[in-house]
Amino acid sequence: MAASAPPRVNRIGLPILEYRGGKTTLCAGCGHNAISERILEAFFDLGIPPERVAKLSGIGCSSKSPAYFMGRSHAFNAVHGRMPSVATGAALANRTLVPLGVSGDGDTASIGIGQFVHLVRRNLPMIYVIEDNGVYGLTKGQFSATADVGSRLKTGTVNELPPIDTCALAIQLGATFVGRSFSGDKKQLSAMLKAAIAHRGTSVLDVVSPCVTFNDHEGSTKSYAYMKDHDAPLQELSFVPSYEDISVEYDPGTTTDVTMHDGSHLRLRKLEAGYDPSDRARAVARLMETARTGEVLTGVLFVDPDAPSFVETLGMVDAPLATLPEDRVRPPRAALDEIVEALR
Amino acid sequence: MAASAPPRVNRIGLPILEYRGGKTTLCAGCGHNAISERILEAFFDLGIPPERVAKLSGIGCSSKSPAYFMGRSHAFNAVHGRMPSVATGAALANRTLVPLGVSGDGDTASIGIGQFVHLVRRNLPMIYVIEDNGVYGLTKGQFSATADVGSRLKTGTVNELPPIDTCALAIQLGATFVGRSFSGDKKQLSAMLKAAIAHRGTSVLDVVSPCVTFNDHEGSTKSYAYMKDHDAPLQELSFVPSYEDISVEYDPGTTTDVTMHDGSHLRLRKLEAGYDPSDRARAVARLMETARTGEVLTGVLFVDPDAPSFVETLGMVDAPLATLPEDRVRPPRAALDEIVEALR
Amino acid sequence: MPSTDTHSPDAPSRPAARGPVVNDFSIQVATANGSGSQSSNTVLLRAIFQMGVPVSGKNLFPSNIAGLPTWYTVRASKDGFIARKKEIDVLVAMNPETAREDVLALGPGAVVVYDAPLALSEVRQDLVFYPVPFDRIVEPLTSDPKLRRLLRNMAYVGVLARLLAIDMGEVEAAIGKQFAKKAKARELNVAAARAGFGHAAAIEKKDPFTVRRMDATRGKIIVDGNSACAIGAMFAGVTVVTWYPITPSSSLVESLAGYLRRYRVGPDGKATYAVVQAEDELAAVGMAIGAGWAGARAMTATAGPGISLMSEFAGLGYYAEIPAVIFDVQRVGPSTGLPTRTAQGDVLSTAFLSHGDTQHVLLFPGTVEECFTMAIDAFDLAERLQTPVFVLTDLDLGMNVWMADPFPYPARPLDRGKVLSKADLERLGGFARYRDVDGDGIGWRTLPGTDHPRAAYFTRGTGHDETSAYSESPAVFERNMERLARKLETARSLVPAPEAHGTGKARVGILAYGSSHPAVVEARVQLERERGLETDYLRVRGYPFAREVHAFVERHERVYVVEQNRDAQLAALLQLDLAPELAPRLRRIAHVHGLPLDARSVTDEILTLEAR
């Protein structure tokens, strides 16, 4: 169970050490480091072999972080803002991989918003984590497109453009799993990551992750302090993997039980009465209200566990395309003869 | 008044001929041609000197159309999907221009969605017309990102990805004037264009404009036939320019009168009771419903006439930057001395 | 009319009209696009082809969908010349908009078949005019005016059949093939052709041009280069295809998608491939790179503007060493340029595509057969060299139809390059992704998902050492860059070798590539026949250049580099690669105007330069 302390080795007999990566070069206290921890724990807890995971990222402090966890997983640190396309190619080449995208708010909402939008539309099977600090950390703290109106840089510069709410945007565009969390909320983030891993299509997780060097001061809306005051969790999350039987009782009145496509269960104990994570239109409307209220809604914002993913839409074979034997990818001589005949 | 037939010469003494352009090379019956007509009429009716208008476009049949109206206006047919950035530069260089962007659904929603999103956030003062036929006309009819789920090409190919509703997207991102119309709806489109011209910031107009060659058949959701059946106007529009006194009476119960920033009036006689074009969240929610119902909501979807535009946000001088005299753009010798002194 | 709108000073030469001119002339049909003339022209071309006469067709179409002027040229050549012929011998004038201009552009003695109402016979005295009342001819066939407009086009095929002695049986066979699945349309079109044929019986033949059966096309096929690339890609075992529509590359992917649906979907209805229409070219190439990284045979196809947009990813592919195949069906640039006209203008910028010290491998198919074979080579090379490979074709090669020998079934199995399996890793205990263990500059890679604790490595566009660990060390960086340069050296011997023509003893050499080939072949004959100038010819097929290319320049006093761009781009690459002493031997014949290269222009320019 997400909450309970991880055993010394997981169900496939690996110690957590095997899920660790290189030493971080990020600033001490950077939210991204905490997220790395949650990610590797989630894969450890679920006993997913690291070899099955493909880590994908763009450019930024956040996008560097895959080097600092799960060193036994292949990784591709690509170019700025275009990770979704790389992830799409990788996921199609080998549908048996678990693609994990790690991006930043600049990488996703500024330069990358175009690819993000189209990724979401395709419902590519992947986990897409946005480590959201409202600034470009790696280039020393300029505003990104998720910076809130009125938020202030250390330099005094104030942001006047409306932020892109990547979650509202994703839900509106048809995303099938959308959540928001906070790098400081261990329990919520862990459960959400596990549900994301279990999800069939694209899971968009926007995780507020303070930049201690450039955006953790008074006047920032992505600081630890701000989150302490404004974090408004919609539900209390718990995740029951498919291989565990659903021991824990729950009250359908206060708790929604979402059966994920792989048979696991996501349990949402309502904290905001009336919030329904299966109602797209109202989810978007509710998120848009927060522009006024300043609260940061966290939790599972929307989920549709059974929508077909892109590989299903494309009707691909179950085996990885990458390693299909020659006789399955090169048609026989007869085929060429037929083609040539038609051209005479 | 929009509806009444245009006089032989307009208020600045120009005949409509002076608002015409080159002979169209688009297919006979193409919706884009009708939109060109509405655009030039609107500028003619409002008596705006063509020299003040800058036509901007990307690439596509739609993006070609600026060559076929208002030959007395400068035009820039740029590259595919990146017109918003070109428009931004032009609008900043000369804020006294009326930038008119003409794009297609592929140009805007497929390759161009990234620049579109950021354009909208900035509320750049410009009119942005999307000539929306759900396909790439100029490349012979592939689906664009606005094609509806289940819509079918002549070839039989069916679209399975959720469409991008450019209007819902724009409203959600903070757009200040958003409307949807139909190339076949003279009256509605004309009034909407005039209001857009009068608007202070970005006006996003998504105009369904059937492609008679590649997407006007049974099974298309962007055909003339489909629009005949599914066009659901939210209001009956009329526009009263600032220089006309508001003669016509109206009933506040059934009609909303929006005073545009330039003093002109946009009048919306409600056809769908309870639709409020000043309520962002509900506008988006209402548009999202149509994904189920299949109806095409047309009319003014959202308007906030007084939001500051990008040039105001930037605090620019009133005169065009492009033609400021040397003494206003090259600081005096004393300034250089001061700078140099600080570097000693 | 475009095909002579280029400034050729001298009026085109033509055999004096004494005696028949057999199987050696060109027909140009001038219509408006979207008027359905395309099928008529295909029928015309096929009918001649079926008579065993070598034939070629060039479509000159505008960048719009309907209503603008378009020209289609069919050339019959007993000698098997298939380049564009500059001189038009027979004009079929159906388009009022361009008729006069088209007629004025003809050389003396040419033939004009025209729609009678156009009354063109007054325009010039030195031509042979055949007015034809097309409306009257098709009137009886149908009452539907839209259909009539289409049938007029098939009627001119009938008229030409009569005038040029093209076998009506072959015409009807060709119509049958064209409308295979549409019986009704077939009937109507046959009727229209017959009506034209019938009408023309009354015409008194005043020109020398005629078709006579020969046996030069037996067993051959007719295909466009884009389809050939598509077929090649399918037999190369492509698994991930990403694209964004752009002329003239769209039909490559559309044809590929069709073939894949037919031949790569299992009985269970499941596809052994994925075709994705991306949101733009950055995404298309990004997907191809991602797929190549994960082990797929991945490709994308585009044209100039797309290539420019792919720059950043191209650099990543080069530096992170990721296989991918990129087809660039070249059109006229810069910028949007002339989207429906042909050029070879992306050579230089693609060779150096992306910032920093980036260099790429290029392939240059020169025939439709090579579009097929090099598509296969490209995937093998991309995986062997672990780098993006660019296949540069062009609109002429890609969208026009060409005669060809049937494509050979691939002899070699797929070369998947240096990939370490789980078993390998168990044997080796581990690996270093970028270590040059074989001395060819190419390291060994593992695929994501390989079930071994040491299989993983961290792919990045930032500085890295042999183990792909992040490094800012100057020495490490420099060593890695030297290895990458070594890898490109390795490529010299792996790209398709150049093709040599001639005795090898001539003092003058010609160097060309891609769709310039047929014009150069014909020009060499003209030079020999008309001026007795013997030439050797080397057709370059890949970059970095094979050693033979250097040797060719060494063996010739003067080497004319013929290409279809303004800046002599291949000559530039060559100059940078050759021993500097050889550079003075190069002479540039480089022009771009959008029309396929013709032999006469090449011949004339070589002679002018030789005269210097």
Next chain:
Amino acid sequence: MPSTDTHSPDAPSRPAARGPVVNDFSIQVATANGSGSQSSNTVLLRAIFQMGVPVSGKNLFPSNIAGLPTWYTVRASKDGFIARKKEIDVLVAMNPETAREDVLALGPGAVVVYDAPLALSEVRQDLVFYPVPFDRIVEPLTSDPKLRRLLRNMAYVGVLARLLAIDMGEVEAAIGKQFAKKAKARELNVAAARAGFGHAAAIEKKDPFTVRRMDATRGKIIVDGNSACAIGAMFAGVTVVTWYPITPSSSLVESLAGYLRRYRVGPDGKATYAVVQAEDELAAVGMAIGAGWAGARAMTATAGPGISLMSEFAGLGYYAEIPAVIFDVQRVGPSTGLPTRTAQGDVLSTAFLSHGDTQHVLLFPGTVEECFTMAIDAFDLAERLQTPVFVLTDLDLGMNVWMADPFPYPARPLDRGKVLSKADLERLGGFARYRDVDGDGIGWRTLPGTDHPRAAYFTRGTGHDETSAYSESPAVFERNMERLARKLETARSLVPAPEAHGTGKARVGILAYGSSHPAVVEARVQLERERGLETDYLRVRGYPFAREVHAFVERHERVYVVEQNRDAQLAALLQLDLAPELAPRLRRIAHVHGLPLDARSVTDEILTLEAR
């Protein structure tokens, strides 16, 4: 440690420690980034500068925000040499992570000032070691541990002041300047410096290095190239600035924004400019192109990856002929490469940036003065030539600080190029946008908003005739492309002329550009002094190359082209431009490892090649 991590075979030479070595040595400070050493190093540099001694500083920092090793080198040179000095004479070892490595990399006789706990003196016998207990020294100054870590850095400045006889008055003055607005910080830092100075009194001096007042820096300023470009751009009257943050170009725009706020906002609080942080580089350059089209003086600044993303728009700018200025502060590529290291690797790909036959104008500032003047030239050229102009600087020039003469106030008024006003149009009655009325290949343009019925024209990236009407005519296309080529010829005489050094009589020439300049200047002296090899030197400042560049090659038997990339990119452009007979004279000295070029490497390589 990076600065010798390049494979230099021979151990660096150093004068035997007999007698003092005055004003001719380098100090390297090794710390971790984010530890605040930057201000200490600036103070150190300034103090020496204020003593009238020529000085230069190089910052070698990692691509991360805090905690990784970083090195700062301060060089004092009585001869005014400001290139990076390969040999380190005095090492200040503050970073435990790299201390041993750093010490091992030193040449014999070097000095090591180190944090006592690191106990480095055992590492080698052939060096001079000065252990300093920095913690103890700063302990009394504050109880705040965070502050203490910062003050340790100012303490080593004090220690060095004592050891090298740097005037403490100047140190304190420099601290005052550094912390001008922070009295508290100033006091603390002065105290720290004094504490270090005081402590060092007890150290017995065992090395020859010392600073002595001279008068070689009077009136000079210290500035980084990015700020110089920014100041230039402001005085060029830039009105629209668009950008997307990227190292090492960010500080150019950030500094520009600061100056604009100060000097270009009117009393009414309104700005005579717009600065826009775009969503990416495609948008940044698109905005610049749009603004340039509409008549603004528009610019953007970026680095390699951004340049790649700008390819498509660059081609549009070239073909539609739109003025814009693009600063490329080069860093090490390919791909993301080494983002915080310097290179000259974008030259070739930028010259041919975009598909089709596209060519661009490039400027190469070689000093911070030229960063200022060429920024101004660039805007004039862009509008004069109606094309994008690329200013290629690099990280070394752009982010390191340099001594310079005060910038001259621009003598010439702005050149806004060929623009027709309403009055002109009334006089002329009309115009044709792309007609070459002046024979220089440059047409006349009008600005949107010009109040005349004939002012408008339709700008497009598609084929167009002189009136900018759409055209697919082969002849029209070819003529237009020839005019564009002519325009680039015109540019030869307009770009900044090359700068000649030497008597002009030498048989050996050196050709270089940009930040390679100081190393070449010093290398020429080394060649002369050490081997009596006289050289002439031409510094190229623009592309297309001025005639003088050709003449220089004609006048020399051998010409060494020195540059900081792998593929000898400028040499390549030169080879393509020179008469082919001259090509064999070029010899390439091209390396990239991310460190600023040093004279010794150039000298050694020239001598090796001369020996051949």
